[in-house]
Amino acid sequence: MLDQLPNTLLQQRKTVQLEANQPLFIQGTKPKFLYFLEEGEVQLTRCGQQGETCTLQRIQQGFLAEASLFAEHYHCDAHCSKKSRLSAFPIKAFRQQLGQDGFYEVWIQLLSKEIKRLRNQGQRLALNSASDRIIHCLQTEGENGVLRLQGSIKEWAAELGLSHETLYRTLHRLQKQKQLEIVKQKTATQLKLTMHCPT
Amino acid sequence: MLDQLPNTLLQQRKTVQLEANQPLFIQGTKPKFLYFLEEGEVQLTRCGQQGETCTLQRIQQGFLAEASLFAEHYHCDAHCSKKSRLSAFPIKAFRQQLGQDGFYEVWIQLLSKEIKRLRNQGQRLALNSASDRIIHCLQTEGENGVLRLQGSIKEWAAELGLSHETLYRTLHRLQKQKQLEIVKQKTATQLKLTMHCPT
DNA sequence: GTTTTTGTATGATTTGAATCATATCTTACT
DNA sequence: AGTAAGATATGATTCAAATCATACAAAAAC
Incomplete structure (x- = not known):
């Protein structure tokens, strides 16, 4: 830059x-x-x-x-x-x-x-469900639905305006429902959206 | 401008x-x-x-x-x-x-x-209580804690990321608690914060 | 290497906002 | 003026997120 x-x-x-x-x-x-x-x-x-x-x-x-x-x-x-x-x-x-x-x-x-x-x-913050915010974040901040988290999940929770407990829970729920994949790497966690929607 | x-x-x-x-x-x-x-x-x-x-x-x-x-x-x-x-x-x-x-x-x-x-x-949208958002809005968008609403309260609710029911209720509750005054004018509603906090 | 702190994780409970329903009042339309 | 549409208002119910509690793992501090 x-x-x-x-x-x-x-x-x-x-x-x-x-x-x-x-x-x-x-x-x-x-x-x-x-x-x-x-x-x-x-x-x-x-x-x-x-x-x-x-x-x-x-x-x-x-x-x-x-x-x-x-x-x-x-x-x-x-x-x-x-x-x-x-x-x-x-x-x-x-x-x-x-x-x-x-x-x-x-x-x-x-x-x-x-x-x-x-x-x-x-x-994003105007959305009132945790899963909506997560998915919206992956769609807008991620590249092709993939987002490398900067920092901890806890810090991300603050950015999303959610409690960290809710974020942990919702992430795991979405993973179970096959809506996204959580890839834990050494340095950072990576999230991948299992796309259904176009755009 | x-x-x-x-x-x-x-x-x-x-x-x-x-x-x-x-x-x-x-x-x-x-x-x-x-x-x-x-x-x-x-x-x-x-x-x-x-x-x-x-x-x-x-x-x-x-x-x-x-x-x-x-x-x-x-x-x-x-x-x-x-x-x-x-x-x-x-x-x-x-x-x-x-x-x-x-x-x-x-x-x-x-x-x-x-x-x-x-x-x-x-x-503002990261705040999770309705009253916090309302007060924050008066503090940041208002002049000296006074805000003239543009349009209906219903429209304001959408801006604040709240349901209009919750906004009506919370406004009236804050009024009862003497935290703010609601002045209805012909053209628009005006809200005035009953200040406690400095800044 | 051990201790301390912080992040991750999940369960139980509370709380407050969304939702649904309904009524009245105001404004717009004709 | 009369009707329709939308805003205001409030009650009852539902639901999901916050909160509190606890446990464990990982990282940082010593």
Whole structure:
């Protein structure tokens, strides 16, 4: 992804190494850098009314909080959920670069992709059965109905807005019903949809 | 909002008048125009697996399917849910205009705003109690805890991912518990949060 | 290597939202 | 004005997910 960035920008990036659980930025502060996560994992979170932490997004690779490029302040918190390596681009330089060589087009396409992803997520969370959400996720996030889970099933449960108990149960039920296959690999679990429906 | 668009573009717009229930575009087709809804209401929808229609978004004013500007095909359907007036901008002209006078910055900010809205929506739909979703909606979509409902409560229920029965009941319960006020006006219902929490 | 923590898994119970049913009120249509 | 259609409202019932509890395996920490 970074290969689409102009060299001028790449030269200005600073590499940031963070351990698990270290904070990256907090809600309300003014963005100075735009971060690109190279490896590891970052979570975007927010506090609920009772102080519970709500995870908005788990990211393994890519730009974080794209909207911060033109925002006066962050609208969520970010912390490393795993040891991570990031590239930090000065916001000012990044914004200047947008006007050069049609770089803005790259950025707009990236934002558009994020919008599509979020719309899918919204549609998914509006489904009220666990199996519907699982299947929808495989259909929209997976490639040809196959999805490699990033991280644990428990973390995936949070993303799907389900309790982990329900997710375990429903996954096994769907497997018994031959609606999907669960392939456990060393690194990660892989899910494959046993397709009936077209599309 | 259109006042931020350059004149060159405004001159190229075509006005489109559509009656309620008329389709605007369908998923899979190639976008030729970028639509701005002036008045009325448009719904972005998608089909579920069993053919049920799922409403992704109800819009009363603003650009529709912003991602279509750089998309090969629409990723959802759109139809007028009320008699509507729209402005249609040729995609090609719009994209060319992005490079002029830093217009891309306006567009990026608009996309960023949409991303924030969608993130809020995702966070809201991940809440599993009806009252939590209602309160979260007032906090994030409302101004200072006050929200004027666009359309019927029934339509709002769909947006919140709740059955309309549950929404009616929960609204009245929250009112009894003095957590919010319901003000019925001629045109629309207005909801006001009886604040306890800071922020 | 041992301990501790975290993820996986499943059973029992509770809870709250969906659903079905029905009634009234409002709005749109003719 | 009169009728039809849709929104509002509430009760009864069902159902599925959350929660609580517990057990075991795997991974991390020491």
